[in-house]
Amino acid sequence: MGKHLSTLAHLAIAASAMALATPALLAQEAPATPTDTMANEQVKAYDWVRPQADYVRRTVMIPMRDGKKLYTVIVYRKGVTDAPILLSRTPYNADKSTSRNRSQKIEEILPVMDAPFVNDGYIRVYQDVRGLDGSEGDYVMNRPLRGPLNPTRVDHATDAYDTIDWLVKNVKESNGRVGITGSSYLGFTSLMALIDSHPALKAAVPQSPMVDGWMGDDWFHNGAFRTFGFDYDLGQTVKKGGGAVPKGTGDEYEAYLAAGSAADYARAYGLMDLPVVRKVLEHPSYDAWWQGQAVDKLLETRKLTVPIMLVVGQWDQEDSYGAPAVYQALEKQDTNNDMVSLAIGPWRHSQVNYEARELGPLKWEGDTGLQFRTRYMKPFLDCHLKTQAPTCDTPPVLTYATGDSRWDVSQQWPAGNYTPLYLGAGFGLSWTKPSAGSDSYVSDPAKPVPMLPRPIHMQGEEWRTWLVHDQRFVDGRPDVLSYTTQLLDKPVHIMGAPKVDLRAATSGRDSDYVVKLIDVYPQENSADPTMAGYQLGIGIEIFRGRYVNGFATPAALEPGKTYAFKWSLPHVNHVFLPGHKIMVQVQSSLFPLYDRNPQSWVPSIMEAKPADYVKATETIHWGGDAASAVWLPIAQ
Structure with a gap:
């Protein structure tokens, strides 16, 4: 009986303590505002770059001279100062180019080729070209230089100039020196930046650039029309429903043969609605329209002021013509053999920016893409862009001897x-x-x-x-x-x-x-x-x-x-x-x-x-x- 009373007393004391503690516990555990279980659960945005990231990633809209603004992503490692800027102007989505993985490490979010640069203090900038993705304005495929083929005030040359001008004035971490690079279409925009170039542009590395679409790059080769351009045109110029031509997944040989001529093929798949397709089909010969867009001809008439390293793959299936054509156009100005260089690697189109140990059944001595980027491309940019710049020692011509698997340096090209x-x-x-x-x-x-x-x-x-x-x-x-x-x-x-x-x-x-x-x-x-x-x-x-x-x-x-x-x-x-x-x-x-x-x-x-x-x-x-x-x- 006594033990029972004692137990009841203890229980009473415990109950009183719990009663006293309950308001505080409830105040601590209950949410301040109850969640409405049927409210819209979508939120406007999530910033995937977290405070622990080792980099800064900024997005800005840079104004052009005609009032349009171009979407630009600026990425650099935290703490960099007095840093060179490496710019790429792209039709392939600047946002995606700078979010390869949603990582908090800078080398993970950027393309593989960028790692040596951002790890050495470079500021990396990607920009959507006019009219695509985040940028304002009208998109014109390979927009011609202002003049007879372009009556507006703007082109890729002016857009590059205005972009560089804004960057050197507004990115306080930079040293005021800018290089430009990129492959294919980005090689084309890199070359266009050299026309009436900004004084802060100090070096360019155009890779597999689109230079002359009729003579030997994407649309024609020596007058013969390249049909794969239809897929590119559809993917590049259609906002909704683009991509590859909807001819199924069967034999493309049979699909093109059954359609007949290029124009009949275009009509069969509704491609005549695309202005770029109509333009190409209307100009089957090398007329003034094609000649006026040839970038090698445009550069040949201007004084060379920016050191340039031109890059192409020996087995480039898309743009084999452009880089050597520009080299030949500019080399006559290079009296000291130190302003224009040419690099030819054992690569397919744009493979210079990826792992390049092999091509199809062919195997090389190591990763030739990485070798080029670290041994030759980066030293070239370093010597022209860094504040405390190393001495330039750029090979006038660098080529890879396939069949013997080695890099060769030459003083001129051709070298035979x-x-x-x-x-x-x-x-x-x-x-x-x-x-x-x-x-x-x-x-x-x-x-x-x-x-x-x-x-x-x-x-x-x-x-x-x-x-x-x-x-x-x-x-x-x-x-x-x-x-x-x-x-x-x-x-x-x-x-x-x-x-x-x-x-x-x-x-x-x-x-x-x-x-x-x-x-x-x-x-x-x-x-x-x-x-x-x-x-x-x-x-x-x-x-x-x-x-x-x-x-x-x-x-x-x-x-x-x-x-x-x-x-x-x-x-x-x-x-x-x-x-x-x-x-x-x-x-x-x-x-x-x-x-x-x-x-x-x-x-x-x-x-x-x-x-x-x-x-x-x-x-x-x-x-x-x-x-x-x-x-x-x-x-x-």
Whole structure:
């Protein structure tokens, strides 16, 4: 009984204590404002850059001279001062370019190529070009320089100038020195910034720049239209519903063949609603519209004031023409050989900015992209942009010798002496001119030579590596002629752009000619069995016959008449090793990358009708007074 009373007493005391404590506990645990369980749970924004981030990421709208504002992202490591600025002007979304991962580490949010720069105190700036993503204004594909083709006050040159002016005045962490870089379209905007450039712009590294869309970059090559541009146009210029042309996931060879001409294809998929498509189709020849946009021609007429390092991949499947063309245009001003440099790496389009240990089946000595960025590109920018700048020691020409896997430095480009390799009897190649002869094949537009084994998909890895695909898949076709040397007993090292001199006649009124320079590997190759007998394209390029007398003056070919068709293959540094062979293939189509030549005469191939496409006999002459040859720039 006593124990029971004692227990009750303790319980009473505990209950009293709890009663006294309950108001305080409730005040501590209950939320100040009850959550409305049916309220809208969306919030306006979340700042994913947290206070613990090791960087500052600012977004600003920079005003241009016409009042429009361009969306700009500025990123730098916390604590930097007296820092150089590295700018890129992009049509591919500045916001996404600076949020690769939503990390609190600076090297994680930026593209891989930026890490060496921001880790060494650079300020990285990405800007949406006029009219795209966060930027105001109207978007015009490759907006021409103000003048005859652009009656407005603004272009990429003025936008770059106004951007740089704002940055050096408003980014207090900078040292007032700006460099500009980027690949492809960003290479184009980098070059445009050099026209009437801002005094604070001290260096430029345009990579695979779009320079001349007709001569050899995205839209045409020597007059032949590149059909993959339709997908790019749709993705680039449509706000809603863009992307790839909705032709399904089947064989693109069949899709383009079934559609007919380029214009018929465009009409079938509603692409004529796109102004850029209409413009391109309306200008099939190298007229004033194309010539007035050629950036190498624009730069050639202006004094060079900004040091420039031009970069391109040896197997660039999109913009192989631009960088060497600008180099050739500007080099004549570089009297001390220290203002203009050219770099050619063993890369596909834009691969310089990624890991580059291999390309398709080809493997290099280490990550050649990283090697270039850290050994050559960054030192070039450092010496022109840093306040306490190191001495400049930029190679005038830097190229990677494929076949021998090494970097070469040259004082000029091309660095070889041009020597003819002649087509001859028995489908042979020789260093001496043979007696006269010829070979023929029938080119049928209904069965064009494919660019790759079918089914063909011009996207992804297949597109990125098509230039290094084994060419045995067409060797032996009746409409492909293959000429080959004997086994090489010593290396043949070429440094430059091989030149084609093809003497040919057609039974039609027009024709395309494709020439491939190929490295044929030994049939036995135990060191790398995947390369046994491999036919590696070193240079592949097309020429549209109607332009034999001038790119601005198309004319019908006279049936049976022998013409000298002359053009260049892409720029290369390659070593054909002993035990290999050199091959030259000749054909008249490369489909569906290039539209088909109807081989009859039509004013515009873009508008060719089904009845216009006819078979033609193509005759390739060799030896004597009509000696077909590929001139190789052989290094001594």
